[in-house]
Structures are given as structure tokens and as C-alpha cells.
Amino acid sequence: MAAYDEQEYNKPFDIKVWFRMLPFMKPFRRQIVIAMSTNVILALIDIAFPFFQSYAIDHFIVPQETSGIGLFALTYVLLILVQSAFFILMINASFVVEMNMGRDMKRAEFEHLQRLSFSYYNTTPVGYIHSRVMSDTNRIAGQIAWGLSDLLWCSIYVVFVFVVMFILDWKLALVVSLIVPFVLFLTNFFENKLLGYNRKVRKVNSEITGAFNEGITGVRTTKTLVGEEANDRDFRGLTQKMHHSSVAVARVNAVFIPSIMFFGYVAAAIVLAQGGHLVQLDLMKLGTLSIFISYALNIFEPVQGIASIVAEVISCQANVERVMDLLDQEPGIHDKPEVKEKYGDTFAPKKENWEPVQGHITFEDVSFMYPDGKEYVLEHFNLDIPAGRNVAIVGETGAGKSTLVNLACRFYEPTSGRILIDGVDYRERSELWLHSQIGYVLQNPHLFSGTIRENIRYGRLDATDAEVEEAARKVSADEVAAKMKDGYESDVGEGGGLLSTGEKQLISFARAILAKPAIFVLDEATSSIDTKTEQLIQNATNEVLKNHTAFVIAHRLSTIRQADLILVVNDGKIIERGTHKELLRKKGYYYDLYSRQFEEEESRKVFA
């Protein structure tokens, strides 16, 4: 998965990439305008503040006069109140823009993810998808909402401070402005350095997390290998690296930030010397000098801000590209326009037009190759499964048993040939139509956070409580609920983590059976489950297979024997097919496989 590692990103700024954010910004243009304009006002108010000090010097202190000081105080207070009011407006607008834009981007990605095919999921790690939806959008929205208005604030502040200074004394202003290029150059230089170091810190940080993860999950192995000291050594190497990179970042900052402050003092010193001279000649008022000094001390932080924000925005382009990349992914499987027209699409199905499904599946001259594969795993394959029949697929782990299931469920489509459901090519119907007719039980069942009841109801959303419990009873999932403190209302934890594999499987049986599907797809568990649960699962399997068209990736002998047809898979291909008896008589691959499984199961019975 190395391709998904955080890649070095140093593409130049490309405004076209950012244009693609416009649709997400559009709904919030009012708030964006508010945030922008309040920032302009706030910057202007900040520029105005030094005038109060200057006014006090020139009108009260120097002439030794106190009349009008009340009005002065009142104006000052009023301006502070006005500033606070605009500040509230700005913060609120920015939060609304940030959060709502983030929300919309997340939604767009999530919705798109629901349409993408399995070929995408099979080649993309979950962590990668997750960070596309969560962290990338957060960063982009933050940059647009806060970065841009900060940039505006800084720019307005810098520009107008210079305007004011030029009006007050253009020569002095010119001297101060000479320092600006230095600050910009410095910022650019240090920002580039920081970018590299920070990337290193992030990388080592994730290595440290990984090391903790391994140290903890592999603790048993470490102990038996007496590898503690070696692990400690490796780990100390990592923390040393972390120390090194972090201090490097700090060192850059330790030079960078004080330097900006230093330039402020240099500017102030120049102003004091030059301005003081003007004061001596009575060409400048003392108050005006104090304004110049305040500006000189305060202007370089926003100058640096401009450069830093621009650097941030440029590096944020990578996040935009990643989000757009996800949104640009084409679903490998999609319904034809005329099919969509009639049956609706994923989020707006037209169920009134859906034909009921009997469950008669036909593979007609099907050849198939995985999108990332090099050779055909199925060639001119024909198979007819009348409604209500069971097909068992057997073979070693990793032999490619799920291919047929993937095709039958239209998780993948045949490369050539057709698959007919009740005599009609399934591409003539909508994806959702087929999927709503499938009951699926996985080997490692996936449950969602929530209660047992919610998880079973996932099979049919409008099922009543009574129906949920009825389905649970049929497959003994009620025993799982009974064991828990809150019965059906018990939380199963994230991914069902609070339940054992066997328990999760029973719940997923109930979920599938509640859906009343025409077709069942069952991937039997291989992991060892305690004898009692094993028996319950066995019963549940029998219940499900009765009267349903079913594909079973089978591991249990009884399931295999009961099947109407057995397909034996090896190395991705179907090498034998027939009934149990036929295959046994052949004494081929199936015979070996079966006898081994038979031994294992019988041995287990001895110990039961």
C-alpha cells in the first residue's frame, strides 16, 4: 500500500484546482462576504487605535489641558464596543462557512463513496478513504474560512498602515517600507524549511504510534523471544529521531519568529531617530511620532502573516486535489440511463417499477477478469440455478471462492457473457433492485455501532419490533440478546466489538433473514467457535438455506452435503462441479478436500 503513503507535495500553485471549490463556497457567499467585510472593518479599527494615544498626547498632555477628556474616553469605549460587535459577526460567519462547507464536502464525498464499486474499495485502504472524508475536508474548510479572511485582514492592515504613514510623513514611511522585502524573503525561506521538518515530524510520529501498537499487540511474542531490550533499543531510536526533528522545527522557529520581532524594533529605532529629528525641528508632532512607533512595531507580524498564510494555502492545495480525486473516481459499475429512468438510482429508487425476484440465476457464457488482474479467472462459464436451489463453493483459503458471489451479487460485472436473474440480464435492472433482494452473511460479520435491535433491523428498515425479534428467534440470535444486560437494546460497540465472532454471526443471520431476500449469500465461518454457538449457527444455516436460492462459501460438511450443486475452486478457477456423491466418486480434488475436512470435524466431535 506504499502508493498511499503521504507523498511529497511540491506542485506549484494552480488556481484551477481551487476553482473546483467554488460550488462548495457558493451557498455561503453571504457569510463569506460578511466575514471578509468585517475583517476589513476590524483591520481599519485596529489601525485607528494608535490615534487615541497620539490624540491624548497632542491635545491633553502637551498643552496640559483636560477639557474634552470625557468625550475622548466615550469615543474610545464606543470604538471598542463597535470592534467587539464586528468581531462577533466575523467569528460567527467564519464558523458557519468553515463548518457548513466542511459538512457539504464530507457529504459529497460520502454520497459518492456509496456509488463507487468494489474495485475501488479493494484497492484503497480504509484509512485513506477515512482521511479523505474527515481530515482533508476539515483542513480545506478551515483554510477557506479562516485563512482567506486572515489574509485579507493582514493585507488590509499592512496596506492601510502604509497609506496612513505615507499621508503622515511619506519619507519616514518609505524608510519603514524598505524592511518589508526582507521580512517577506525571510518568511518564505523559513516556511519552506519548516514544511520539510514538519513532514518529518509527522512521519516519525506515526511510526511511534505504530511501534506502540506493535509493542502492545505483539507483547506475547516479544516476551517469548526475550526481545524487550532489542525493541527498547529500536524504540529509543525512534524517539531520538522524533526529538531530533522536533528540535529542528523549534530551532527554525526560534530564529524565525524573534527575527520578525527584531525587524519591528529596527523599524521603530529608525522611526525614533528620524522622527525625533523632525520633532526637534517642529516638523512633526510628538503624538504623530508615537503613532509611527506603534505602527513600526506592529506591522511586520501581519507582513509575515501574509507570507505564512499564502504558504499554508499552497500546501492545502494537496488536500483539495485529494478530495477532488475521490469525487472524480468513476464507479466501475453503474446503471444505464434507461435503467435509471425506469428503476431510479441509488438515492431515489422507483420501487413501484421493481419486478419481484424469484431467485432463478443463470450464468451464460461468463468470462471474468478482475479489473486489476492479469488473467481470466472464469472462462465461458455456464451455470443455471433454479429458484430455491443451493450452490456450495468449496476450496482452500485464498483459492478465489468469492468470485462467483461477487458476480452474482453484481459487486463486479462479467467481462463478457451475461448473468440473468429470472431470465433477464441483471444489467437491465438497477443495482439497488438486485441488492435489495440479497441476504448476506459474512465470515467475519460486520455490525454497525448501535444496539442489537438496530443491527438486525438493518435488514429491513420498516420491520416492527416483533418482526425483529421473530427473525432473531428463528436463528437463535435471541440467545445473544438474552445474555446481554439490556437485551435487544444492548450496544454492540464499534464494528460489533463487544460481541464474539459467533455472536456477531448469529446477529447477521437474523439481519439477513429479516430482509426476506430471494437470494442468500453465505460465507461460513472458519474460525473456531465454542461448541454451543457452533450448534446454533448450524441450525441458523439450515434455516436460511431452506427454500432459498443460495450461494454458500461452505466450510461445514453438512452444508456442503446438502447443496444441490458443489463447485470446487482451486487457484481462482473452478476445477470440479457436481453433487456431493458425484464428486466423491470422482476421487479427485474434492475427495481429498472433503476427507481432510471430514477428519477434522470428526476429531472435533470426539473432543466435544
Place this chain on the structure above:
Amino acid sequence: MRQPLFLGKGKYMKKSSKWSLMRRFTKGSIGYFIGAVLASLGVTVLNSFTPQVFRYTIDTVLGENESALPGFVNAWIERIGGVSFLQGHLWWIAAAIVVIALLAWLMNYLWRLCTASAGENFAKNIRNQLFYHVQRLPMRWHDQNKTGDIIQRCTSDVEVIRNFSVQQLLEVFRISFMVVVSFTMMYSMNQKLAIIVLLFVPLIVAYTMIFYGKIRHRYQEADEAEGELSAVVQENATGVRVVRAFGRESFELAKFDEKNTRFSDLWILAGRISAWFWSCGDIITGLQIVTVIVIGAYIAARGNMTVGEFVAFATYNGNLVWPIRRLGRIFSEMSKAGVSFERVQYILDGEEEKDDVAVLANVPEKIDIAFSHVNFSYDEEHPVLKDVTFTVKEGQTIGVLGGTGSGKSTVMQLLERLYEIKEGEITIGGISANALPKSWIRANVGLVLQEPFLFSRTIRENIASGRPDATEEEIREAARIACVDDAIMEFADGYDTLVGERGVTLSGGQRQRIAIARMVLQNTPIMIFDDSLSAVDAETDIKIRQALRQFRGNTTMIIISHRVTTLMGADEIYVMHHGRIREHGTHEELIAREGIYRQIYEIQMSQDDRRFLQEEGKEEK
């Protein structure tokens, strides 16, 4: 050939108070801490000079007031030509400001560098200690605690503590200096006004503390909402098969929408409340500034304060206001760091495995193993082993057969002393296992599990993880014995192939064989195969064991398996059932008996089809 003595260092941690822990974490950081404190004092003092220069310039150089600078500075100015000289050479004053700024730059640099070094060193210490400790906590502790939770404590909580103790704790010092220095300067210029300023300090600190105290649960709520949203995305992506197979895309989207909206709404709400609080804080600080300027101007207008004093006063006050607000925030965040500290402390308080004997008195002559009347339970409730007694002579091959949950793996874990027994005794070479250092036992007992754990490193590093100093040739030799050398060489990167998430996915058989190679390299006199040949075909199985015998003649091998063919060559076979040893003897002896072993043997060895046909018959009835 005996293993060299391998002894733990005997560093054990006792339950520790916060302060003693703190001391351990700050080891090597103290110098930096002191440096940071001193440098921040330097920055503050230097920064307090500049307003005095402005004041002197305005009052004495440009105005006609007496110098208020300390005597030695005045003396120095006199030496270069006095005030009149400066009046004609204002650049000298500018130079003074630049010199002070340069010194301040240096102090600032030192302060930042020391702060970072102290912090990073601190974080490094905590991480190292945690890692060291976690690896040495007993298995029982690991069984009782959830992996995810421990990792959370080792990473996020450490980060919180680091941020607090470095940035915030040192910031408290800096701000305190600032308050003291600024106040002293202000007090020296105008006592009344200085006291008015001081009165605002507790008000601002208290306001900020209350604000952050109040708003924190809002942010927490918003954080939790983000966690929930994140979980929905995670589960949707991992459960994509289920979502699609049930056609639940719309339902998922609705669920996502709800969490997504809640997440953004909560943040907007938190933002709205914060905006009000911030603004009110701004108003309070603004009022403070207005007060200083207006009263200051009034006092100055009455002739009780010079212009320069007024300007300097306003500058000191301006320097004070923002850090004080930060102080309030830091105080309110202390509790957060406290919670994280306790969460980390919980791990460090877990007692490390320890040996009653750190030094091995004398190496056992023959490494025979004996269990006598061992009872064991993981949870004190459900007994897993009941009265287990057996002996294994050095060099013997022992087979163990048993069903799921029969206790066979537990026996092996006890032999490794991964768990402590309360009843019965285990002896190795006639010496009680409790009288032998754990590290010695583990260095002498090798264990390969059915689903072995491999580290996400290269294959080479994995094989060598029991003996990091092994040579290339030794590593390959071990791999050859485990019959995995050929398979490894087929990878593009050979022995440098990365294993795990970021590398290749190995088959079960390859994993098992790499783990066997790892044990071979560890060269333990006792080797346990806990069902670890299950994914290897029968032929390879035999080849591996023959190679092992050749490699190390007197190795004691304990082989756990459910396949009779794997077990039948053993010197002694034990059949375990429900925590007890039910049968034992050689293959022939066990076959002669009407027991479990015999039954299993018959099932697995009968060559004809009758068994299948019987089954069919049953069905047809």
C-alpha cells in the same frame, strides 16, 4: 551447548507519586528548564528597557525633563557627551534600541530552543518509559486492558502532558516575570496608575478561567460528535459489503447526514458562544486600556506625569494585557493535563513482571521439564487446567493432542512463565521455575503459535528478532531449516521484503515457517510448536523436523497438533481434554487402548470410503 546466562536488569518500578514520576520524566531536561526560565527572564527584562529608551528620548532628549535613568547610565551618557550630544546624534539612540533588540533576539532564541529541548526531552522520556514498561507488564495485565485504550494513553495523553508541561508551564513563568517586571516599571513611574492596572489582573485572569471552564464541555461535546461521525465513515468503509448487499446506501447517507450536521452545528454553536466570550473579554481588556490611557492622560495633563512616562506606561500595559488572558486559559487547562497524567500513571502503576531471583545460581545440568499437580485459571472462576502432571526429558519429542479449549496452549504459556501459577509446581532441570529468572526460561523455551505474530519490519529483521546480532548466513540457515528460504527468495526484495500492512501479505504457511525460522535462530533447547505446522503440508512438516533434529540433536520438541500423522513419531503423546491429561503413552500404547487417541486415529487413518458412504446412508434414511 547451553544458552549463555541472560539476565534481566532488575529495574522494577514501584507505585509512584506524581512528583517522583515527574522527576523521572524530567531527567536530562532540568538544565533546559532552568535555561528556558532564565532566558525568558532575560527576554522580559530586555524588552522592558526599550520603553524606557523611548521615554528618555521623548522627555529628556526631545523635551526638557531631567533624566530618570539610573545613575550609571547617566554617567555613561555624560562620558560620550551628555544629552546635548544625543540631541544632535539621535542615531545613537536608535543604535541602543537595535542593540537591546539584538540581545532580546538572542534571549528569545535561547528561550525557544531551551523550551523545545526541555519539552522534547520530556516527551522522549515519557515515551521511552512507557514503552519499556508496557513490554514488561505481565500478560495478565495485557489481557485485562484493551489495546486501543493503552495506545491512546501512550500517544494522545502523552501529547497533552507534553504540551502542558512544556509550553504552558514555562509560559506561566514567562507571564509571571512579565507581570512582575512590567508592574515594577509602571510602579516606579506612577504608583496610583500602576495599582489600577494591577486591580484588573485578577479580574481578567478569573474571567478567562471561567470562560474556558464553561466552554470546555461544548468543545468536548463537539469533539465527541466528530468521533461519532468519524466512526460512521470508518464503519461504512469497512462494512461496504454489507451496505451494498442490503442496498442500504440511502440509510447510510441519512445516518451520516445526521451525524455530520450535528458535528457542524455543535461547532458553530461552540463558536458562537466563544465569539461572545471572546468579545466580552476584549471589552474588559479594552476598558482596562482605555482606563490607563484616559487616567494617564488626565494625570499627565495635570502635570503629574511626563509624556514619555505616559507613552512608556501605555506600552507596558499593552504588553501585559494579552499574556494575562493566556494565563487564565492555562490555569483552566491544568485539569485536562492532570487527567492525562493520571491516565499515563495508570499504566506505569501496573506492576512489571519480576523475578524473585535475578541471578541464576547454577545452570541446570539437563533441561528436563516437570509439571506436578498444576491447577490454573485465568479469571479465578473457570479452571482451565486441573491437576496436570507430566515430565519431559531433555531431547525428547512430545506430542500433545486436544480439542479447542482443552488447555493445551495454556500449559505452554505456563511453561514460558507468561502467567504465574498458584497451585502445583513447574520445574526445569529439577529447579522450580519460580527460582529461575524468567528471561533465562524464555531464552531457553521457544514457542511458535498457530497464527504467529510478525512485526511489520523486513523478513530478515523478523527472523532475527530473537537474536538481533545474527549474521546473514545464520539467518538464511535458519530459514532453510524452516523450509522458507526458497519462498523468501522469490519475493522481489528477498529478505528485505516488508511484512504486514505496508508490505506483502504472507500466506498462513509462510508466516508459520518464518516464525519457526525465528525460533531456530533463537536456538532454544526447548521448542514448542503450538499447532504451528497446521498450514504446512505433511511433507514439508516432516522435512522441517528432520532438519531441526540434524541442526540440534538434543532439542526437546513439544508438538501440539490435531493430526495424528504429525504426532505419531513422538516419544510420548499426551491427550488433553477439558483441562486434564486424559491419556498418555507412545503411539502404539495409545492405539492399543480404547480411548480418544484411538478414535481420532481411526477417523484420520482409515483409507477407504466406508465412512463417507455411511454418512450418505444416514442422510438417505
